Amino acid sequence: MKRALVVDDSPSVRQQVGLALRQAGFDVVEAADGAEGAERIGADPTIAVVICDVNMPRMNGLEMLEKVKADAANARLPVLMLTSEGHPALIERAKKAGAKGWIVKPFKADLLVAAVKKLVA
Amino acid sequence: MTDGIEQRVFEQLLSLRGRFQQRVREVNGMTEREVMSAAESVARIVEVAGGHVARVRDALSVLRGGGGRAGIGTLIHRQIDAVEDYARDVRERATRLQSDATSAVAHTQDISRAARSIAALSQEAHILALNARIEAGRLSERGASFRVIAGEMQRLSKTIATTNELIDQLSRDLTALLPAIAGSADGMEALASTFSERFAASAHDVEQGTEEMHRYVADALEHGDASLAQVVRHSHESLSHLQFQDAVAQGLQRIDDWIRDAQLAAAELPAAEGRAAEIAAPMHPEIGGDKPVDLETAGDVLMF
Numbered sequence: 001m002k003r004a005l006v007v008d009d010s011p012s013v014r015q016q017v018g019l020a021l022r023q024a025g026f027d028v029v030e031a032a033d034g035a036e037g038a039e040r041i042g043a044d045p046t047i048a049v050v051i052c053d054v055n056m057p058r059m060n061g062l063e064m065l066e067k068v069k070a071d072a073a074n075a076r077l078p079v080l081m082l083t084s085e086g087h088p089a090l091i092e093r094a095k096k097a098g099a100k101g102w103i104v105k106p107f108k109a110d111l112l113v114a115a116v117k118k119l120v121a
Numbered sequence: 122m123t124d125g126i127e128q129r130v131f132e133q134l135l136s137l138r139g140r141f142q143q144r145v146r147e148v149n150g151m152t153e154r155e156v157m158s159a160a161e162s163v164a165r166i167v168e169v170a171g172g173h174v175a176r177v178r179d180a181l182s183v184l185r186g187g188g189g190r191a192g193i194g195t196l197i198h199r200q201i202d203a204v205e206d207y208a209r210d211v212r213e214r215a216t217r218l219q220s221d222a223t224s225a226v227a228h229t230q231d232i233s234r235a236a237r238s239i240a241a242l243s244q245e246a247h248i249l250a251l252n253a254r255i256e257a258g259r260l261s262e263r264g265a266s267f268r269v270i271a272g273e274m275q276r277l278s279k280t281i282a283t284t285n286e287l288i289d290q291l292s293r294d295l296t297a298l299l300p301a302i303a304g305s306a307d308g309m310e311a312l313a314s315t316f317s318e319r320f321a322a323s324a325h326d327v328e329q330g331t332e333e334m335h336r337y338v339a340d341a342l343e344h345g346d347a348s349l350a351q352v353v354r355h356s357h358e359s360l361s362h363l364q365f366q367d368a369v370a371q372g373l374q375r376i377d378d379w380i381r382d383a384q385l386a387a388a389e390l391p392a393a394e395g396r397a398a399e400i401a402a403p404m405h406p407e408i409g410g411d412k413p414v415d416l417e418t419a420g421d422v423l424m425f
Contacts (some may be wrong), residue, residue, distance in 0.1 A: 009405075012156045013367050016360045019164045023353055055407045062408065084371060085409040086418050101424040106364035108420040109357035115422050 002120050003027045003046050007037035007061065008053040008082070013105075017051055017082065020109040021116060034059030038067050041074060048120050051112070054083035054090065062093055069098040078119035082107060127392035134387050135399060138380045142404060145373045149366075156366040163359045170352040174345040181338045184331075194331045201324040208317040215310035222303035229295045236289040243281040250275035361420070368414050374405040 004026045006017045011032075018028040029047070031037035033056040041047055050068075054061040061081060068074045081094050084105040091102050100119055103112060186192025191199070253271030257264035381403060388397040 010153070010367050010370065012153050012160070013364070015157050015160050016363060019160055020357055020360055023164075023167055023356065055405065055409070057406060060406065060408055084368070084414065085407075086415055087409045087412075090409055091423065095425045099425060101422060103423070104415065104418045104421050106361060106368060106414075106419050109360045110354065111420060111422050113357070115424065118424070 001025060001027045002048040003029060003044070004116060005029050005031060005037065005040055005044075005047045005050045007031045007034065007050065007056070007064065009033055009056040010053075013053070013082075016109070017107075017112065020113050021051075024113045024117065026116070033057055034061055034064030034067075037061075037064050041068050041077070042071075045073075047077070049116055050077065050079040051082050051116065052079055054081060054085045054094075062090065062097065065094060065097045065099055080115060080119060082112070124392040127387070127390040131384075131387045131390065131393040131396060134380065134384045138377065138384060138401070141380060142377060142401070145370075145377060145404065149370045149373065152366045152369060156363050160360060160363055163356045163363075167349075167352055167356045170349050174342070174349045177338065177342045177345045181335075181342050184335055184338055194335065197327055197331055201320075201327070204320060205317065205324070208313050208320060212310055212313040212317065215306045215313060218306035219303050219310065222299045222306060226296060226299045226303075229292045229299065232292040233289060233296070236285050236292060239281065239285045240289075243278050243285060246274060246278040246281065250278055371405065371407075372414070374403070375407075375411055377404045378407075378411060 002025075004021050006014050006021070006028060007030075008014045008017070009032055014030045014032075018030065021028050029040065029044070031040050034052075035058045037050070037052060038059065041050065052061040052064060059067075061083065065079055065081070068077070068079070075098070078100040079098065080101045080103065081099050082103045082105060086104050094102060101115055103115065182188075182192075184193050186195055250271050253267055253274060257268035257271055260267060381400060384400045385397065387393055388400060
């Protein structure tokens with residue numbers, strides 16, 4: 001069972017993403033902001049994929065992405081951004097930092113699950 | 122006078138934003154809780170449906186077998202084979218018994234013939250003993266030993282005759298009994314044959330019933346899987362719809378940003394000088410800045 005980390009400051013979004021992924025057979029762990037997300041990634045090498053919001057307190061999703069990807073150990077860890085943001089400059093920044101995809105909220109659970117499965121295949 | 126109005130405007134904005142933030146937290150907290158309850162219900166529906174399908178799958182695996190365990194169909198087949206083997210064995214033994222009984226009749230006839238020969242020999246021995254006794258009488262004292270032998274021969278002849286009669290009687294009894302044994306064996310063979318035929322018909326019905334049961338359970342599982350896939354799909358749709366809460370929360374937090382902008386503008390008024398520090402930070406940081414919910418691109422997946 002692959003482990004997915006969901007990073008979002010909204011408990012309901014974490015819950016909805018978690019339910020969709022659990023129904024698809026993933027083991028899901030959660031973090032409430034970028035700082036906690038980065039910590040969890042550093043502490044848990046079994047995390048196979050990260051689904052990360054952008055706008056979050058303490059550390060936003062792009063900062064977390066850049067911090068995590070600065071560590072060579074996470075070079076192959078797929079990160080999927082899930083956000084209400086859609087500005088091309090932010091998408092480009094995420095791409096440059098090493099994100100594997102960008103989904104605009106509100107997301108369609110089927111498409112999210114398909115994207116996550118593709119990333120861990 | 123103007124200072125007083127400016128100050129009141131600033132105070133009003135502070136108060137308005139405080140109350141607004143309080144209400145936003147209440148509304149967001151409430152909708153968050155409700156949405157999460159709804160999502161949990163959706164998850165429970167999927168779990169219940171999944172459990173039902175899993176039980177049908179278990180039932181089918183019991184029927185089909187697997188994982189080193191024989192299925193019911195296989196067990197029934199084995200049982201049918203075992204009973205058929207047993208019935209065949211009984212039939213063969215009955216046939217052999219019938220044949221052995223027929224052979225035994227022939228053997229008892231041989232014994233009867235042998236008994237008749239022995240009876241003739243016994244008669245001859247008896248005559249010989251009588252002759253020896255006559256000869257012993259004629260020789261008087263000198264024939265004493267002859268007399269003893271004649272006596273022994275006569276006793277032997279009688280014993281042989283008695284034993285022979287017994288053998289002859291046993292042979293006749295056996296001859297009379299063996300056809301009954303052969304008849305019983307014949308009946309047993311016929312009974313075993315009838316049982317085999319009836320059992321074969323019943324076994325066929327059982328096999329058909331088992332196959333039918335397999336089909337029903339497999340159909341139920343197929344429908345169950347399809348239904349479960351639908352339940353999961355609808356649950357995903359429900360989860361997608363439940364995200365209105367996130368959009369509502371962000372919308373309210375953006376209004377907070379607008380009020381904050383008004384506060385910052387009011388803080389530039391001379392009467393509010395030095396009070397900018399009292400203005401609270403935005404409720405929710407947004408690095409992309411203020412923008413409406415883009416329903417056109419919502420749900421779009423962009424893979425790099």
